Amino acid sequence: MSQDTTNASNNLGWDPIDPHGINPHDEAHKGHFVADWKMQISILVILLVFTVLTVGFYNLEQWAETAFEITLPKWINIAGAMSIATVKAILVAAFFMQLKYDKVLNTFVMLFCLFCVALFLGFTMIDLGSRHLVDPERAPPIVAGGTGVGLNAAPVDKKFSLILSPKVNTGGSNIVYYARLHGNEEKPGLLYYREKGDEASFWKKFYGAHASGRDELDERNFYEQLGFTTGTSISDSNASHPRYGLTPGLFSDVDPKTAESQDDGH
Amino acid sequence: MTMIDTDTSGVPARILKSPMHWRNAKHQSHWRSGDEEFDAAKFGMWLFLSTEVLLFAGIFCGYAVFRMLYPEAWANGSHSLDWRMGAANTAILLFSSWTAANAVRLCQLDKQFWFKINILITILCAIAFVAIKFTFEYGIKLPEGKAPGTFFSYPYATDPHEPLWWSLYYIGTGIHAFHVIIGAFLFAFVLWRAHRYQAYGPTQYTLVENSALYWHIVDLIWIFLFPLLYLIH
DSSP states (O other): OHHHHHHHOOOOSSSSSSOOOOTSSOOOTTTTOOOHHHHHHHHHHHHHHHHHHHHHHHHHHHHHHHHHHHOOOOOHHHHHHHHHHHHHHHHHHIIISOOTSHHHHHHHHHHEEEEEEEEHHHHHHHHTTHHHOOOOSSSSOTTTOOOOOOOOTTOOOGGGGGOOOOOOOTTEEEEEHHHHBBOSEEEEEEHHHHHHOOOHHHHHHHHSSSSGOOHHHHHHHHHHOOOOOOOGGGSSSSSSOOOOOTTTTTTSOOOOHHHHHHHHHO | SSSHHHOOOSOOOOHHOOSSSTTOOOTTTSEEEEEEEHHHHHHHHHHHHHHHHHHHHHHHHHHHHHHHHHHHHHHHHHHSOOOOHHHHHHHHHHHHHHHHHHHHHHHHTTTTHHHHHEEEHHHHHHHHHHIIIIIIHHHHHHTTTOSSSGGGGOOOOOOOHHHHHHHHHHHHHHHHHHHHHHHHHHHHHHHHHHHHHHHTTTTBHHHHHHHHHHHHHHHHHHHHIIIIHHHHH
């Protein structure tokens, strides 16, 4: 009754007699879709048939593998199972969740969510699948049948060789610092230059070409312990001292000038 | 449905007079109509369901990444799952999804008895799902040492990354089973209110609809988890 009044008397979109429409016997939900039971049960049957299909496909593949030693490529297994799953998911969303008969907004929410998922998965896969282009040693592992990736790739860099390095006793220190001191077959370490007395090469090796070459050895004033001091002296107005690499103390808390003047005081 | 059945014979007066009964229930006064309230609640449910999908997307992404990195571990892990249990649980969830959709339809038609029966079947399916998962899957795998992460102690593992597979398996199926349990409690609440007050009917079925939507998304996620974990090797 109130519905008729609304339609007849105004275009407000609400009923002046019952402005909040709280009359419970209003014809609420009158336009809502009521599913057909035949449709629902046929969807259930289709879903169960698809489940049998995907399981059957899996078992057929297993049987072919054991009985005839036929190994299908992996992508057939994945594509078969996932496409059936997608069809099932669409059926559930469209008919059981009634997206097909519902407001488009709800479908839009879910599609936008799936778009975000696709971005998430897609960019992760692009990242993971293209790492070997930057670092060849990160190529995917060898699988039966092959992936076809890296067939014509350059040989793996020697430094990434799978032959394990001989075990060394670093005396408890970091292996990186140990290597910097002792060197390896290709590159001599700091100790080599000290023994040789090649100070220029020592400092070049020590500081490297960049500030990132500095490390905790420097903070411990390790170079002085190794017997070199000239590299640390600072030029002033009276004398100019050649030095290599970065200014000592540039990144440390101790001001080198103060430290030097204290030394002079002794 | 244009007319609401006014025949209330056979319903006790105690229930009919209850303010919880669907004929007496009013929508909140800040909504213009019950329809708007229903649509907003449903839209909110869909927003929540999209966050659920995003939650599981993280697990699916982890699955894909580790599968690409450690295919041998993933193949071994997949082979040590029993596809029959997964298939049984799939059938159970699909069937319960159907009964949940049925419950919504019967509620819209005010067929209270069959509505409650369908809700009850859905709850029983949830219990069966969790029971199968715990007794025939977790209960067998865990004593063998096929446990997640650092708890992994299976002595015949051939790939060093197999603990990672089991971590992902238990996290994925565990969070899913947790959702199944939540869904069962939702339906239990619906069933209790339907039984006690006849709280749901043609003009008042928001919670039934939203619980069913939740149940369907749980089913939907299992539809993807099942082939990923059990069938792809």
